[in-house]
Amino acid sequence: MSVGAPRGLASSGQKLITEILHPLSAAEEPLSPGQDVTISAEKDKEPGLTNGTPVEISSPASASVLLSRLQLDCEPEADAHDAFGSGEPRDLFVTVNDPKKHVSTMETYITYRVSTKTTRIEFDLPEYSVRRRYQDFDWLRIKLEDSQPTHLVPPLPEKFVMKGVVDRFSEEFVDTRMKALDKFLKRVADHPVLSFNPHLNAFLTAKDLNKRQGLALLTKVGESVKNVAGGYKLRARPAEFSAMGEYLDTFSQKLGTIDRISQRILREQSEYLTELREYGAVYSTWAASEEQLQRPLEGVAGCVTTSCGALEDLSDNMSQDFLPVLREYVLYIESMKSVLRKRDQVQAEYEGRLEAAVLRKQEDRTPIPVEVEKCQDKVECFNADLKADWERWQRNKRQDFKQLLTGMADKNINYYEKSQAAWESLIPLLQEKQTEDKTSETN
């Protein structure tokens, strides 16, 4: 491998994404067609992404370690399970924050800062900071889905919002969306396969994300999955995948119910808040016509006001933190269901071809073509990927909901604590005897 003249950082100029090398391109071993490795690299490009100093070529040993790690996801289940084991230390951290509004003559939009910290050698620098807009996340997601069709790609928050109904630039909307984008990116970064996708790398590191020319990284699996005609009918879906489908349907339904209940609670709380404010105001009015009772009554009005504020915080939190996460999971479920459907299609194709090949063999003893065996591999690979992803998805779901629901409980506890503190501090005020002299009520 020769090291060419040092190039400037991709960020310092308008580099085509195709020219930005993935460090894997330093790998020595050619990728054989039989190995369904999901990433293939351009061989003749030179490593770049440095600011002038020649890049250290990844040694063949480490590159092959990487490769073998990637190969593992097509091994039979036992090894795949290891690869997805939770014992692996995390070496890629991403964060989405700092929203900013950009106004140009053509349009107004929001960008977010995407910060990366990593020790992976696929990245040249340990830290990156770039700005991305929603479109860029959308691009990334499409690229991931295209290049990793056997894997579950996390969902993005809703793309389209009705203008006039939702203020796209309000603090709450932007904040909610940003949190969802952060979640999305973190999930991708945590995924043992998706996180090594070169599109992700580009997304995290390139100064200007030129999306028009995507990396031509469609693998054979990718292409063939995309090109599967709908003509094949699935014969027998393995029970475990049927169970997954049923679970997802029911789960989605329950989440929808929880969503509706939460919205109802928010409505009731809002009406309660309206009445409560008026209630507090009457105590103030009353206080004005009293002497000795004036301070106690004002005190009560104050407590009611404090409770109102605390309730408002609770409701805001439910609508900004709780509900969006709930809805995002419904989208996640839809993604998972579509992956299940794709799996069905791949299996159907295999069954169809096998059947045709067997018939031909019976007729004129044509041997079963290699393509059919490759189809079988595909099916097994897909199943393995899916099962591994399912396990990981279940684990994450458990964590996510644990966090979501304990968060909801915490906010409610918080609300009551604030209210309780206010009323408790009122009691001594109510109990203190007035020591003022009573002025006589003479004319």
Next chain:
Amino acid sequence: MVERGTALLKKMEISVAEADKRTGKNTVNMQETYTVYLIETRPAESVSEGGTPVAPDTLWRRYSEFELLRTYLLVTYPYIIVPPLPEKRAEFVWHKLSADNLDPDFVERRRVGLENFLLRLASHPVLSNDSIFFLFLTEVLFLLFQKADSRLKSLSAMFRVKNPDKRFTALKHYSEDLSTVISQLLRIRARVADRLYGVYKVHGNYGRVFSEWSAIEKEMGDGLQSAGHHMDTYAASIDDILEEEEHYADQLKEYLFYTEAVRSVCRKHELIQYELEMAAQDLSYKKQQKEELETGTVRIFSLKGMTSKLFGQETQEQRESKVAALEQSIQEGEEALKEKNAESQEFVEKAWNDIERFKEQKEKDLREALISYAIMQISMCKKGIQVWSNAKECFNKM
């Protein structure tokens, strides 16, 4: 809330212990169902050596009998702010409370209110000594004179007073303000209770969906299921919370009705003042008449004056007899005025005595009501924290 240690209460314990339903024929000879309340009285030092308390004297009374007693007291002691009865019909209800007079919750709160009424009477420095009140507590047969009504009517007549005591005017305005603000407060409180009820009850739906969801989960199932139970508990807790708050509402209502009693004392003062002014006016008119007759000048425009001008003067004799009659009248008028003045002063003194006593009682009672309300709110918050902490524990086990 009601002080012990005053005259009657030193001698006896009073309580309204129970309520019961009766049926009988009413004034238009139709069957009706009504509630009666058991009044128990017992001498104060009644704990015998054996340890078992002496059995109380008891009698049953219905609400309308309490009303008769109160009317009697209003008429007999117009300078006293007579404690009010609990409401006749349930008002300021929020949706769950029945407005039915036979509803057990309403009956129970009314029982408490009637007992409170009797205790207030028994602890009042003036009213507790009333013999009719004593009979009410102890004699089964209780017939009240109806002529109380006519005197009561005069209390609500409208008339213009020139020089009312400013303190009474101020008090009247205060009691009007208080009445308005407490009514407002009770109305809004009922709406707030309604809404709060809604918030808590909807949480019960979480219980059901968590339960259904737990059925499809493996590890998360138990945590979800238990959390669901806590949500059910949360939703159910609002019933007791709001029931307790009704007591606070009742305390406010008592003072709402008290404002009426205050206003009626103010009106009585105005009536007396009016009669006083009328008497003074009448007297001064007569004096003027006398002066005119004596001096021959006609200052007062009257038909008599005009006719005498037109048709000639009266004879000396006629005039003298008129003057004599007037003098007699004036003397009577002066005595009447003196009496009225004395009556007015006595009224003002006694009334203002009671008003001061009432003010102190009001400050104390309302302060205590606010304290107990604050305690209720704290208790509600603590319950909320408890339930959500329990739920959080379950979520953590998911």
